[in-house]
Every structure is written in structure tokens, then in C-alpha cells.
Amino acid sequence: MIEVNNVTKIFNRGKANEVTAIRQLNLHIAAQQYVVIVGSNGSGKSTLLNLIAGNTMASSGDIKLDGQVVTRLPDYRRSEWIARVFQNPLSGTAPDLSILDNFRLAALRTRPKSLRIGTTEAFKKQVQDKIAVLGMGLENKVQQAMGTLSGGQRQALTLLMSVMDECRVLLLDEPTAALDPRSADLVMRTAEELIKTFKLTAILITHNLKDAFNYGNRLLFMSEGQILKDYSREEKLILTQNDLFELFG
Amino acid sequence: MDFYLTALLQGLCFSGIALGIYISMKIFNIPDITTDGSYTLGSMVTAVMLTHQQSLYTTLIASVVAGAVAGALTGVIHTKLKINALLSGILVMTALYSVNLVVAGRSNIPLIGTASLYSAITFVTDLNLNTLIVLLGVVAVLTALIGYLLKTDFGIAMRATGNSETMIRALGVNTDRMKIIGLALANALTALSGFFITQQQGYADISMGIGIVITGLGSVIIAESLINWLQITSVWTSLMLVLLGAIIFQMVLALTLALGVDANMLKAVTAIFVLIIVSLPRLKLLNRYD
Numbered sequence: 001m002i003e004v005n006n007v008t009k010i011f012n013r014g015k016a017n018e019v020t021a022i023r024q025l026n027l028h029i030a031a032q033q034y035v036v037i038v039g040s041n042g043s044g045k046s047t048l049l050n051l052i053a054g055n056t057m058a059s060s061g062d063i064k065l066d067g068q069v070v071t072r073l074p075d076y077r078r079s080e081w082i083a084r085v086f087q088n089p090l091s092g093t094a095p096d097l098s099i100l101d102n103f104r105l106a107a108l109r110t111r112p113k114s115l116r117i118g119t120t121e122a123f124k125k126q127v128q129d130k131i132a133v134l135g136m137g138l139e140n141k142v143q144q145a146m147g148t149l150s151g152g153q154r155q156a157l158t159l160l161m162s163v164m165d166e167c168r169v170l171l172l173d174e175p176t177a178a179l180d181p182r183s184a185d186l187v188m189r190t191a192e193e194l195i196k197t198f199k200l201t202a203i204l205i206t207h208n209l210k211d212a213f214n215y216g217n218r219l220l221f222m223s224e225g226q227i228l229k230d231y232s233r234e235e236k237l238i239l240t241q242n243d244l245f246e247l248f249g
Numbered sequence: 250m251d252f253y254l255t256a257l258l259q260g261l262c263f264s265g266i267a268l269g270i271y272i273s274m275k276i277f278n279i280p281d282i283t284t285d286g287s288y289t290l291g292s293m294v295t296a297v298m299l300t301h302q303q304s305l306y307t308t309l310i311a312s313v314v315a316g317a318v319a320g321a322l323t324g325v326i327h328t329k330l331k332i333n334a335l336l337s338g339i340l341v342m343t344a345l346y347s348v349n350l351v352v353a354g355r356s357n358i359p360l361i362g363t364a365s366l367y368s369a370i371t372f373v374t375d376l377n378l379n380t381l382i383v384l385l386g387v388v389a390v391l392t393a394l395i396g397y398l399l400k401t402d403f404g405i406a407m408r409a410t411g412n413s414e415t416m417i418r419a420l421g422v423n424t425d426r427m428k429i430i431g432l433a434l435a436n437a438l439t440a441l442s443g444f445f446i447t448q449q450q451g452y453a454d455i456s457m458g459i460g461i462v463i464t465g466l467g468s469v470i471i472a473e474s475l476i477n478w479l480q481i482t483s484v485w486t487s488l489m490l491v492l493l494g495a496i497i498f499q500m501v502l503a504l505t506l507a508l509g510v511d512a513n514m515l516k517a518v519t520a521i522f523v524l525i526i527v528s529l530p531r532l533k534l535l536n537r538y539d
Contacts, residue, residue, distance in 0.1 A: 053419070079421035086415065094413040098482070101405045109420045113406040115398070145482065 001201040002029040002052060002169060007061030009047055009225075021047040023225040024061070029218075031168075034195055034202045036212045039222035040248060045205045046087075048222070049173050052203070054078040066168065080110045083162030085155065085191075087174040092158035095147030099138065099157065102146050103127045106161035130160050134190065152183025159190050163198050170195060170202040177207065184208075188215060209244045221247045254377055256503035260496030261384040262449050263464050265442030267472075267495035268395060268488070270465030273435040275473070276399075277428060278411035279327070282338040282462045286345025287319040287436040289458035291443025293349045296358035296453035305364050309444055316440020317433040319345060324429030349455055356455040365448045380449065391441075392488050399484045407431060439465070460516060467523045468494035474530060498522075 009022040021044045029035055037045050050056045052063060054075035062071040065081045086092045093102050104119050128139040134156050138149070146154060155175055162170055172191060176184035188211055195202045206212050212219060219236045221229035229247060231239060266288060273281035291312040298308040319341055326337040350356065366387070367380040398404045409417040410427045418424055447453045471494035476487055505518050 074423075076418045076421050076423050079419055082419075084419045086419075091413065091415040092419070094409040094416055096412045097405065097408055101408070104402060104405055105409055105417065105420050105422075108402055108406075111421075113402040113422065115401045115403050117397075117400050118402045119400070119405075143482075 001031040001033070001066060002027070002203075003064040004028075004048070004052065005062050005064070007051060007058045007063060009044075009051060009056065010059045013059070021225050022051065022058075025226060027220075027227060029201060029203070031201050032199050033218050034200075034204070034216040035218045035220060036204045036206060036216035037220045037222055038206060038209065038212045038244065038247070039220075043222040044225040045222050046173060047225075049171055049203060049205060052169075053082055053084055053171055082169045082171060083109065083165075083167045084171045085158050085162065085173065085175045087177050089151035089154040089158070089178055092161070093146045093154050096145055098143050099131070099146055099149075100124055100127060100142040102157070103130075103142075103161055103164055107164040109165040109167075111165070130164075131157070134160070134186075150183070152179045152186065155179060155183070155187050156190055159187065159194060163194050163200075167198060167200060170200045172202065172204040172206075174205050174207065176211070191215075209241055212244060213239070213241045219244075251377070252503055252507060253500065254381065256499040257496060258377070258380055258384060258449055259446070260499035261381075261388050261492075262445040263442055263468065263495045263499065264388050264391070264492050265438040265440075265445065266461065266465040267468035267491050268391070269435040269438035269442075270462070270469045271472070271488070271491045272395075272431060272438070274466070274469060276408055276411050277431045277435075279334045279428065279432065280338070281320075281323060281334060281432055281435060283319055283323045283341045283345070283432070283436050284338075284439050284462040284465060285458040285460065286342035286349070287316040287439045288443045288461050289349045289453075289455065290319055290345055290352070291316050291440025292447040292453040292457060293353045293358070293443075293455075294440070295444045295447045296360060297352060297354075299360055299363040299365075299448075300358060302363075305366055305369060309366075309441075312440045312444045313437045316443070317437035319440075320436025321429050321433040323436070324432035327432075328425035328428050346455070353453065353455065357452060358454075359452045360447065361451075366445070367448060384445070387445075388492065391438075392492060395438075396485045396488050399488075460519075463519055463523060464495070464498060467498045467519070467526065470494070470523065470526050471497050474526060477530070 004025055004027040007022055007025050008020065011019045011021055025048065039045050047056065051058055054070065054073055058071055062069055064070065065078065070078055084092070100119050104123065124142060127142055132139040136153055136156070138153065175191065176187050179187060192215060194200065204216060217233040217236065219231040219239070220227050266284060269284065273279050294312040294315045295308055298311055323337045323341045326332050326340060327334045367376070367383050370383060371379060372382045373379050399408065406417060406422050407427060410422065410424050414424050469491060472487070472490040475490045481487055481490065501522055502515065502519065506512065506515070510518060
């Protein structure tokens with residue numbers, strides 16, 4: 001589903017502050033794999049995710065999504081395959097727009113936004129049904145501005161928004177970093193459920209080793225722009241939290 | 250009374266600028282001051298076309314398209330060349346001064362015996378009243394169109410572009426293109442104000458656009474204060490308040506003149522008035538420790 005071939009990313013090339021964030025990295029992720037990436041700050045996890053999403057372009061190498069070369073495609077074109085949940089709950093939603101409007105845009109992620117009113121009663125009902133699953137009581141507040149909700153609520157809604165339209169790849173960039181433990185747990189469980197129900201290919205970046213241990217069926221450990229360890233489903237099963245902790249040692 | 254009617258008419262004429270600034274500043278979050286140039290451009294195109302016996306219809310389209318092109322140019326400079334929005338606007342505005350002179354061929358074009366929007370349809374014989382009725386009708390249609398646009402899927406994407414760029418890009422919108430379209434739309438509306446006002450005052454002048462952006466800003470800021478105060482979320486009501494803002498703004502200026510303030514001081518009064526509206530919500534003298 002996702003192929004990263006020999007990709008290198010260098011920031012500020014030729015300047016004093018030149019940084020090689022990703023070094024000749026190879027990564028193949030099969031459909032329906034749920035990959036968890038751990039690694040210390042500056043190990044290149046987020047850069048890797050941004051390269052896959054198209055927020056930054058590779059200095060060399062190529063990236064394929066579903067067999068198609070997307071190396072030079074900008075982020076707004078790769079949204080055809082990819083849905084994202086950001087570290088900052090504020091990035092994944094538009095605060096001044098209503099919950100309904102946010103969902104409307106998400107429902108059109110892979111399609112053009114036309115001069116047609118799409119926030120119909122039928123659509124509203126559809127959104128309400130989806131939101132009701134969260135059990136947060138937000139289904140009766142769909143006209144409310146997104147900005148009035150808490151970070152946890154917004155992050156949970158961003159997750160739901162990602163499956164409003166056809167989604168093949170879900171990128172989760174430390175989705176719970178800014179949340180309290182209870183909201184974090186809800187977001188992680190919602191993600192797990194969506195990934196299973198919609199048979200998504202997913203990548204999760206996390207600093208929470210408990211989450212890395214509990215979720216996903218493949219685990220990568222990154223350091224200095226390279227993948228140092230790659231545990232398959234079976235290897236991950238026999239891994240203990242302590243083993244994970246020692247990777248950072 | 251006539252005095253205030255004129256102010257009301259001017260307010261309605263300026264509704265294009267107010268809606269334009271609302272779109273660029275509030276919806277796209279871009280400080281665009283191409284306005285000064287595109288307003289005069291709309292006005293000059295109108296004057297030239299009308300004095301050359303073109304129909305109102307073609308004149309309207311030509312001036313709106315001219316404004317749109319100016320706005321799109323600012324948009325391209327801002328997004329493609331990554332130049333600060335304010336500077337992009339200044340560059341285009343400055344260049345437009347020459348363009349306007351070339352379009353007009355001179356610095357002032359009086360409209361004598363030309364076709365006029367305000368006498369195209371006669372509801373009442375009193376010209377001022379007839380102008381008012383025509384303007385009210387046209388502005389109502391305009392507001393309805395923009396209100397509809399903002400409610401469509403495309404409109405929601407426009408609003409999201411200025412609100413959360415990361416989000417809307419991840420949802421498949423080319424934000425550069427969106428901003429160019431937004432600035433084109435904003436300046437098309439501004440040029441439309443030029444079209445209205447030229448026929449209302451009966452001439453186009455090269456210096457008429459100087460500082461006109463403040464009219465739009467003032468109107469939008471008045472509207473914003475009301476929107477925050479009344480906690481409005483509806484798009485329609487917001488647009489209505491922007492129109493109301495444009496009218497209040499002209500009324501206050503008319504009042505200032507009526508009070509006997511020297512006409513030379515008008516721009517200073519305008520600036521101070523806008524300053525007061527901007528700072529009022531922030532002063533909070535009454536509940537300082539809130």
C-alpha cells in the first residue's frame with residue numbers, strides 16, 4: 001500500500017544548519033497493516049509521515065501509494081488516499097466552522113468541492129448518527145462551532161471525519177500527545193475500531209510506549225533518520241514493554 | 250434629510266467594498282489593500298465604457314472582470330512568489346494607478362448624458378429615491394448570491410482555507426488556488442463598488458480610491474463588533490451586518506460633516522473613528538480585571 005524507496009530528506013541543504021532528517025530509508029507497508037513508529041525526538045518519525053503525506057518533498061528517492069508514484073504530488077492531491085490526524089487537535093479541524101461544515105468538507109476529501117449546498121438534512125442526520133457512536137452527546141450540537149469543543153472531542157471528531165470519505169491510509173501523528181489520559185484512551189480506542197471496521201492501512205507515531213505495545217501489528221523503531229528495528233506481528237507479540245523501553249537506552 | 254439619504258446611498262454603493270474586505274480579511278484572513286486600485290479601476294472602466302456608449306450590462310461585466318483580474322494578480326504574487334500579502338497588494342495597487350491613468354487617458358472623466366443603472370428602471374420620479382430603490386434591489390441580490398456561495402461546499406472550503414489551512418489541505422483543497430479565487434472575488438466586488446459610485450456621483454477620478462480601503466475595513470470592523478457582541482454564527486446575518494456596517498460608517502461621516510467639521514479633516518475623522526471602533530472592545534474600562 002505504501003512504498004518508501006531509498007528516500008532521503010535533507011533540510012537547509014548547503015547551509016550551516018543542514019540536517020539530514022531521513023537517510024536512504026526503505027519501508028514497505030502492506031494493505032491493512034497498522035504500523036506503530038517509536039523513536040526519540042529528532043529521529044525523523046514526523047518527517048517520514050510528512051513525506052508520505054506530501055507536506056514535505058523528498059530530496060531523493062521515491063514514494064508510492066497503492067502502486068502509484070506520488071513523490072512529487074502535493075499534500076492536497078495525496079488526500080485522495082490519505083486521511084490525517086495531527087498532533088495538535090487544532091490542526092485537524094476548522095475552529096470557526098460548525099461541526100457539520102467540518103464533516104461536510106471531510107466527506108468531500110477525495111472529491112471536488114462544488115457550488116452546491118451539501119449540508120442537507122439527510123447529510124446532517126448521517127453525521128449525527130456517526131457522532132452518536134462516540135457517546136459524547138455531540139450529536140445534538142452539530143451546528144456548534146468546532147472551536148467550542150475540547151481538544152479530546154476535536155481529536156475524536158477528526159478521526160471520525162477521516163472515514164467520512166473513501167480512506168485507504170490513515171496517518172496518526174501523536175494524536176494523543178495533547179490530551180488527558182481519558183480522552184487519549186478514547187481516541188486510541190476509536191482509532192483502533194475505525195482501522196478494523198474500515199480495513200485501513202495505518203501509521204501511528206507515538207511517544208506513549210504503552211500505546212505502542214497495545215496497538216498495531218507492526219512496530220518500527222527509528223533513530224537518526226533510519227529504521228533500526230522492525231518487528232513483525234509475531235515478533236511484536238512476544239515483545240514486552242520493558243524491551244521497548246530499552247530500545248531508547 | 251437629503252444629506253442622510255446621500256450617505257445611505259453611498260453606504261449602499263460601498264457595500265461591494267465592505268463585502269470584498271469581509272471576504273479577504275475575515276474569510277481568508279489576508280490583509281488585502283489592492284482595494285484602493287481595484288476600486289478606481291472599476292470606476293475608470295465604468296466611466297470609459299459608458300462614455301463610449303457601451304451598454305450597462307457590458308460595462309458591469311467589464312468592470313467586475315477588471316477588478317477580478319487585479320485581485321487574482323495579487324493572489325498569484327502572494328501565493329506563487331511567496332510574497333507577503335500586504336506587499337503583494339501594495340505592488341498591484343501601485344501599478345494600478347498607472348493602469349487606471351492609461352485606461353482613462355486622463356485623470357478625470359465626467360459622465361454627462363450617459364446611461365445609468367439608477368435611471369434604467371424607474372420606480373419613482375424622484376431620482377434619489379429611485380437610486381435608493383435600485384441600489385437596495387441590486388445589493389439584496391448581491392448579498393443573496395454571496396450568502397449562497399458561502400453556504401455551498403465550495404464556500405465552506407473557502408471559509409476553511411482562512412481558518413485552518415493544514416486541515417483543508419489534508420482534505421484535498423489547493424489553498425493557493427483558493428486564495429487566488431478569493432482575492433479575485435474580493436476585488437471584483439470592490440470594482441463593483443466603483444461601478445456603483447461612478448454612476449451615483451457622476452464622474453470617475455484617479456484619486457478617488459486613495460484610502461478607500463479604510464471604508465471597507467471600518468464597515469467590516471463595525472460588523473465584527475456587532476457579530477461578536479450578538480454572538481452571530483449565521484452567514485446571512487453576518488453579511489447583513491457587514492452591509493449595515495457600510496451604512497453606519499457613511500452615516501457617521503455625514504454626521505461629522507453636518508456637525509460642521511472641516512471637510513479637509515474628513516480623512517482624519519475617518520481614521521479616528523475606525524480607531525475608536527477597533528479599540529472599544531479592548532479598552533474594557535469598566536471591568537478591567539475581567
